[in-house]
Amino acid sequence: MSENKCPKCKTENSFVKMTSVETLDIRNENIRLEIPYIKCDVCEEEFFDLDIDPLDLAYRQYRSKYNMIQPEQIKDLRKKYKLTQKDLSNLLGWGGATISRYENGALQDEAHDKVLHLVMDPKNLKKLVHDNHSAIPLEKQELVLKIITRELLKDSKGISLLNLDVFGAYPTDEYSGLAPLNIKKIVNSILFFCSGSGELKTKLNKLLFYADFLHFKDYEKSITGAQYVHLQFGPVIDNYEFYFASLIHEDKSLLVEEKNCGSYIGENFIANKQPDISQFSTSELRVLSFIKEYFEDFNASKISAKAHKEKAYLETKELDLISYEYASDIELNQN
Numbered sequence: 001m002s003e004n005k006c007p008k009c010k011t012e013n014s015f016v017k018m019t020s021v022e023t024l025d026i027r028n029e030n031i032r033l034e035i036p037y038i039k040c041d042v043c044e045e046e047f048f049d050l051d052i053d054p055l056d057l058a059y060r061q062y063r064s065k066y067n068m069i070q071p072e073q074i075k076d077l078r079k080k081y082k083l084t085q086k087d088l089s090n091l092l093g094w095g096g097a098t099i100s101r102y103e104n105g106a107l108q109d110e111a112h113d114k115v116l117h118l119v120m121d122p123k124n125l126k127k128l129v130h131d132n133h134s135a136i137p138l139e140k141q142e143l144v145l146k147i148i149t150r151e152l153l154k155d156s157k158g159i160s161l162l163n164l165d166v167f168g169a170y171p172t173d174e175y176s177g178l179a180p181l182n183i184k185k186i187v188n189s190i191l192f193f194c195s196g197s198g199e200l201k202t203k204l205n206k207l208l209f210y211a212d213f214l215h216f217k218d219y220e221k222s223i224t225g226a227q228y229v230h231l232q233f234g235p236v237i238d239n240y241e242f243y244f245a246s247l248i249h250e251d252k253s254l255l256v257e258e259k260n261c262g263s264y265i266g267e268n269f270i271a272n273k274q275p276d277i278s279q280f281s282t283s284e285l286r287v288l289s290f291i292k293e294y295f296e297d298f299n300a301s302k303i304s305a306k307a308h309k310e311k312a313y314l315e316t317k318e319l320d321l322i323s324y325e326y327a328s329d330i331e332l333n334q335n
């Protein structure tokens, strides 16, 4: 009612606020609703707000009573991770219209609600994206994973980089190079490669890969225990963005500067402090030094081209974890 005049008897300022109580049966449960409306004091005509849908209200109340996900939460989740309704349906393995129905107010069943609760946690969403390679387009996957990493990093603010819980410790197996994940070694390997005039991010990723895989080839154990993932631009440490971001923004031990690389602008990482080499065994230091020296004259495209030709890369698909078993095929001869 935009003006204060009753449309029926035309009396001014005659409205009083009322509440109508209704009971709706939702899944065999009586949901009591209080629906606001106004009534003219003179002619007693009642005016209901057509935007208020009692069934929608009842569903909301029911969801809130059982701590179920509300439609806006699904929309917000999709927006945050740049997922379409179809993307999210595909990821969850649901029918095409399901997400749309829930966002438009349909009451989800219990099993679906459990799943929705799970994907609200970025750690679970990350696993879902990882485990469902064909669900969404590749570029989308990388984008989503990037946003998830940022979310996880946000959640972990104030917590040290060395907190393993952020991504959960994973098993010591062929994907970790038979070594337990050692974040101090990852951090110090990064600082080791970025000392001096620094290293381009794209090249740094490959140096880390070659160091871990070469050490596995020679000593049957990786250096850092990191898992490597097949991404479009090469093999990278799983969650590498997290390590870089932590070192840059939290630890401040890594500086970033833009570097003109001819055809593109690269991110050059420069170590702001000395690596703690006491973290490494003799063989690990030997391999790290060898890799740094071996690839010294390789620019980012040359080392990328080499990494893309490794069996570890050729025999795996996008977002696959890379088994260290492929290390035996890596050849670093004098060229």
Ligand SMILES: [Zn+2]
Pocket: 006, 007, 008, 009, 010, 011, 014, 040, 041, 042, 043, 044, 045
């Ligand atoms: Zn009236």
